[in-house]
Every structure is written in structure tokens, then in C-alpha cells.
Amino acid sequence: MPDVSAPAVSGPTESGLTASGPPTSGPACSDLPGASNLRAGAPVRSGPFTPLRVRTFRRIWTASLLSNFGQLILGVAAAWEMTRLSNSPGMVALVQTALMLPLFLVAVPAGAIADMFDRRKIAMAGLGFASASGAVLTLLSFMGYLNAWVLLSFCFLIGVGVAVYGPSWQASITEQVSEADLPAAINLGSISYNLARSFGPALGGVIVLAAGAKAAFAINALAYLPLALAFFIWQREQTPSRLPPERIDRAIVSGLRFALHSTPIRTVLVRAALLGSASFTYIALGPLIARDLLHGSAATFGMNLGGIGIGAVVGATILPKFKRLASDEILLRIMACVMGCSLLVLSISHSQPLSLLVFFVIGLSNMQSVSLLNVGVQLSAPRWVTARALSLFSSALMGGISLGSWAWGDLAGHMGIAFALAASGVATGLTALVGLVMPLVRQEDIDTAAVELDNELDVGMALTLRSGPVVVEVEYGVTLDNARAFYGAAQSMQGVRHRNGGFNWSIARDIADPTVWTERYHCPTWADYLRMRDRYTQSDIDALHTVDAFCIEGGSRRIRRWLERPFGSVRWKAESPDPQVTVGYIGP
Numbered sequence: 001m002p003d004v005s006a007p008a009v010s011g012p013t014e015s016g017l018t019a020s021g022p023p024t025s026g027p028a029c030s031d032l033p034g035a036s037n038l039r040a041g042a043p044v045r046s047g048p049f050t051p052l053r054v055r056t057f058r059r060i061w062t063a064s065l066l067s068n069f070g071q072l073i074l075g076v077a078a079a080w081e082m083t084r085l086s087n088s089p090g091m092v093a094l095v096q097t098a099l100m101l102p103l104f105l106v107a108v109p110a111g112a113i114a115d116m117f118d119r120r121k122i123a124m125a126g127l128g129f130a131s132a133s134g135a136v137l138t139l140l141s142f143m144g145y146l147n148a149w150v151l152l153s154f155c156f157l158i159g160v161g162v163a164v165y166g167p168s169w170q171a172s173i174t175e176q177v178s179e180a181d182l183p184a185a186i187n188l189g190s191i192s193y194n195l196a197r198s199f200g201p202a203l204g205g206v207i208v209l210a211a212g213a214k215a216a217f218a219i220n221a222l223a224y225l226p227l228a229l230a231f232f233i234w235q236r237e238q239t240p241s242r243l244p245p246e247r248i249d250r251a252i253v254s255g256l257r258f259a260l261h262s263t264p265i266r267t268v269l270v271r272a273a274l275l276g277s278a279s280f281t282y283i284a285l286g287p288l289i290a291r292d293l294l295h296g297s298a299a300t301f302g303m304n305l306g307g308i309g310i311g312a313v314v315g316a317t318i319l320p321k322f323k324r325l326a327s328d329e330i331l332l333r334i335m336a337c338v339m340g341c342s343l344l345v346l347s348i349s350h351s352q353p354l355s356l357l358v359f360f361v362i363g364l365s366n367m368q369s370v371s372l373l374n375v376g377v378q379l380s381a382p383r384w385v386t387a388r389a390l391s392l393f394s395s396a397l398m399g400g401i402s403l404g405s406w407a408w409g410d411l412a413g414h415m416g417i418a419f420a421l422a423a424s425g426v427a428t429g430l431t432a433l434v435g436l437v438m439p440l441v442r443q444e445d446i447d448t449a450a451v452e453l454d455n456e457l458d459v460g461m462a463l464t465l466r467s468g469p470v471v472v473e474v475e476y477g478v479t480l481d482n483a484r485a486f487y488g489a490a491q492s493m494q495g496v497r498h499r500n501g502g503f504n505w506s507i508a509r510d511i512a513d514p515t516v517w518t519e520r521y522h523c524p525t526w527a528d529y530l531r532m533r534d535r536y537t538q539s540d541i542d543a544l545h546t547v548d549a550f551c552i553e554g555g556s557r558r559i560r561r562w563l564e565r566p567f568g569s570v571r572w573k574a575e576s577p578d579p580q581v582t583v584g585y586i587g588p
Contacts, residue, residue, distance in 0.1 A: 130157075269393060281420060289304065
């Protein structure tokens with residue numbers, strides 16, 4: 001989907017806007033805002049492997065399979081090496097924390113950068129950093145300088161590179177496949193990881209037994225290079241923005257505010273954090289399960305992880321069938337109960353075949369849950385904030401995993417591995433109850449199709465992109481009989497304005513003329529206001545239509561835009577130079 005360029009700022013009047021889609025009922029203001037919908041219609045779901053017909057996606061997907069093998073080999077080698085370097089269950093669990101914590105700390109700024117700049121270059125930079133960090137870890141291990149804290153430090157650095165790469169890759173999927181193929185492409189990404197998880201851990205265990213952890217570290221460092229090459233070959237078509245990119249701090253704040261004021265995204269983030277913190281004990285304590293409960297070796301640990309991977313691949317292939325039988329919310333609750341029961345069985349099992357079967361079921365149910373949440377984010381976030389929304393999803397999930405890994409590892413050190421697994425199973429089952437309070441929003445109720453505002457701005461002042469603050473007032477005429485209904489509908493505009501970049505939203509009523517209502521909000525600068533105009537989606541326009549349906553028939557909506565002049569913003573003398581002022585709108 002192409003980027004929506006900023007509207008022109010010429011013309012003397014504030015014209016009406018049009019919107020595609022079903023008409024709204026009831027009277028509407030003559031100056032009704034709207035937009036032209038860039039999405040042709042509802043997407044038709046494709047087959048599970050259709051995206052692989054796209055050469056760019058197929059090339060990157062294949063290379064990502066190799067990098068996933070390397071990442072999982074590293075996880076097995078580092079966790080098993082930690083059992084040699086330390087006898088503490090907490091230190092063993094911290095390996096998982098070190099690998100996942102960067103996805104919590106770095107993912108959000110990485111998502112902002114991916115939305116601001118060329119995602120292809122950002123992905124290559126992250127992969128290059130991960131490969132370099134893996135190479136240094138390999139060198140230190142061969143030189144004999146490896147200890148528990150050095151191992152954790154470099155696992156963290158490799159995780160930083162992967163965290164920088166992740167949002168750029170996930171957000172770029174929409175540029176490589178059509179919207180109809182998007183759910184299948186996301187599932188294929190999960191299949192890529194879980195195919196590697198099916199065999200990578202077992203292969204990692206064999207490599208550790210045959211050649212030691214050093215060889216596994218070297219393989220990990222090399223595994224990122226084919227993926228970096230695939231991104232280098234990709235000829236990405238990037239539509240340049242007519243506005244300069246936001247500052248990194250403002251971009252992060254914009255992403256956070258969008259998630260905070262978007263009910264679908266906010267719900268997914270909370271559910272992901274709870275899922276990660278409650279259920280991923282089987283990964284954090286995986287080496288100890290293999291060694292102490294099953295009395296096995298690194299190969300046993302690898303086999304268990306392989307069972308998870310196979311289950312996840314099966315889950316990815318049957319997910320479309322499940323989605324035809326039940327809603328996403330019902331499936332998420334069922335999977336939480338299945339994972340909880342599986343962890344309870346795992347806590348009492350000392351049989352390798354039984355545990356392997358349990359790991360298979362865990363992999364299947366976990367794949368279903370994470371995929372449902374991931375698709376929910378992708379289909380609920382507009383293009384301008386996709387990478388940031390995905391980074392927040394990764395941050396919430398991995399932050400939950402990191403915190404949970406530390407907590408369950410500490411509990412295992414005090415109460416035993418079996419007790420920690422059982423407690424984790426109970427906590428995971430209880431997450432199903434969260435759906436009663438925060439259910440997933442149905443995707444058919446969300447339309448994130450980009451819209452292009454076709455009204456012109458009436459600008460009579462010399463403005464720069466840094467001019468501000470800008471205050472926008474929208475005046476509505478509403479009959480007394482519709483006042484209460486209008487007020488209820490107008491409350492929805494608070495979320496629309498805030499998630500698209502507005503601040504300090506309010507709605508007020510004229511004391512002298514009760515039929516006049518005024519909506520008011522701020523933007524920090526003129527550039528922020530122009531960006532806000534670029535961010536409206538079809539769902540936002542539908543909310544505007546709902547509000548305008550209560551306007552007096554034949555009445556007009558009046559929009560005023562003010563440039564606030566706080567103390568010190570006006571030159572002391574008229575002849576004082578002001579080199580920052582440029583007449584008119586800056587940009588093509």
C-alpha cells in the first residue's frame with residue numbers, strides 16, 4: 001500500500017471531503033469530512049503457501065529459515081554451556097532473559113526507526129550487528145575467556161541486533177505481499193521459525209556434544225549473513241514522504257500514544273505480556289527439565305525443543321481451519337487452557353516420550369496464541385505506525401517472557417523445578433479469564449485502510465514546519481434533542497485525535513447558544529498537524545461520520561486553526577531578523 005503524501009496547502013477555502021464506503025444514516029453537516037478509501041475492497045484470503053510465489057518474500061523467507069537455525073543453535077549452546085559455568089537455576093534461566101530482554105528494551109526505538117527510515121537498511125544493520133557480536137563471542141570462547149557473565153552479555157548483544165532487525169522485517173511484509181496474503185505470510189514467518197525449532201535445537205545439541213559450544217557460536221555468527229544478503233538484493237520501492245521524519249523521541253511517543261488510545265492494540269499488548277510472563281517456563285527451564293526431571297543430556301533438551309517446533313508447524317498449518325470453527329477470542333482462551341494443563345503434566349512427568357508429547361502440544365497451542373495476537377496487531381495498525389505497533393507487541397511479549405523467566409527461575413531455585421512448572425501452568429490457565437474483561441476486538445470491526453484528505457487548508461500566515469503550537473477548533477451545530485446522543489458519539493473523537501497525534505482534546509458547549517458545540521485539540525507544531533492529516537484511516541472517518549450525523553441538517557461545520565503565541569514567541573521588535581520564517585507551506 002503506497003504512502004499517503006501530505007495534502008497541498010493552497011486555496012482559499014476549506015472544502016468538503018468525500019469518503020468511500022457505505023453511507024451513514026441521518027442528517028449530516030454540509031462540510032462533512034471524509035476521505036477516499038485506498039483499499040479496493042475486503043481482502044480475499046489466500047492459501048497458506050501463496051506468499052511464497054512472490055520472489056522477494058520467498059528469498060527472504062528462505063534466508064530467515066537459516067538465521068532461525070543459527071539463533072536456536074545459539075540458544076541451546078548458551079543454555080547448556082551455562083549449566084557448565086554455573087550450578088544456579090536462576091543463571092540458567094537468565095540465558096533466556098538475556099536473549100529476550102533486548103526485544104523488550106530495543107524493540108520500541110527500533111520500530112520507530114523502521115517507520116522513519118528505509119526498513120531494508122535498518123534490517124541489514126541489525127543483522128550485521130548480531131553477526132559481529134556472535135563472531136566476538138566465538139573468538140572469546142576459543143581464547144578461553146568465557147564465563148557466565150560474558151556469555152550473558154554477548155547473548156544480550158546478539159539479541160539487540162535481532163531486536164533491531166525484527167520490526168523492520170515484520171513491517172516490510174506488507175510491502176512484499178498483498179493484503180489478502182498478509183495472514184498467510186505472517187503464518188509462514190512463524191512456520192520458518194518453528195521449522196528451525198523442530199530440528200535446530202536437536203542439531204544444536206548434537207553440535208554441542210560433538211564439537212562443543214564454540215562451534216555452535218560460530219555457526220550462529222555465520223547464519224545471519226545470508227539473510228542480510230537477501231535484504232541487500234531486495235529492490236525496495238520507497239515512496240518519499242513530503243514531510244521530514246519525526247525525531248526519534250517524538251516517533252516513539254507517537255507510537256506509544258497510538259497504542260494507548262487504540263483499543264485493539266492495547267488489548268493485544270496486555271494479553272501478549274500476560275501470555276509471555278505466565279507460560280514460557282518450558283523454555284526458560286528447558287535445560288533443567290532435560291537434566292533433572294528427565295535425566296538426559298543436551299540432545300534431550302534439543303529433542304524437547306524440536307517437539308515444540310513440530311507442534312508449532314502443525315499449529316500454523318491448521319490455524320485457518322480452527323479460525324473457521326471459532327472466533328479468535330475463543331481460540332485464544334482454549335489455547336491458554338491447553339497450555340496450562342500441559343505444563344501441569346510436564347511438572348510431574350519423568351518419561352521422555354510423555355514429555356516429548358507434551359512439548360508437542362505446547363508448541364501447537366503456543367503457535368496458535370502468538371499467531372492470533374500477531375495478526376491482530378498487523379490488521380489493527382495503519383501503515384504509518386505498523387513497525388512501532390509490532391515492536392510494542394514484541395516488547396510486550398518478550399518483556400513478559402524475560403520477567404517470567406527470571407521469576408520462574410528464582411521460584412525453581414527455592415521450591416524446585418516441578419513446583420515452578422505447576423505454578424506456571426495454573427497462571428497460564430488463569431490468563432483465559434482475562435478475555436472476559438479484555439476480549440480481542442473482531443477484525444471485521446476495524447478498517448485501517450489509508451485515506452487521503454482532499455480538503456485544502458486556508459493558510460494566510462507565514463508558517464514553517466516548526467511553527468506551533470497549533471490549536472484546532474471544530475464547531476458543530478446540534479439540535480437540543482440530539483445533544484445527549486451527540487455528546488456520547490463525540491467522546492469517540494478523543495481516541496481518534498489522540499492516537500493520530502493530537503493533544504489536550506476537549507469538547508465544550510456554548511452557554512449563550514446551547515446548539516453550538518466546539519471540539520478542541522492541540523498539535524505541538526505545524527508539521528505534527530500535517531502528519532496528523534496523513535494518518536486518518538477509514539475507521540477514523542467512520543467515527544467522524546457518526547458524529548456529523550447529529551448535526552443540524554443544512555448546517556455547516558466550521559473549522560478554525562490557531563497558531564498559539566505563548567510569551568516569548570513573538571519578536572520584541574518588528575525589525576528583528578527571523579531567518580526561520582519561510583512564507584507558505586514548505587514542501588512540494
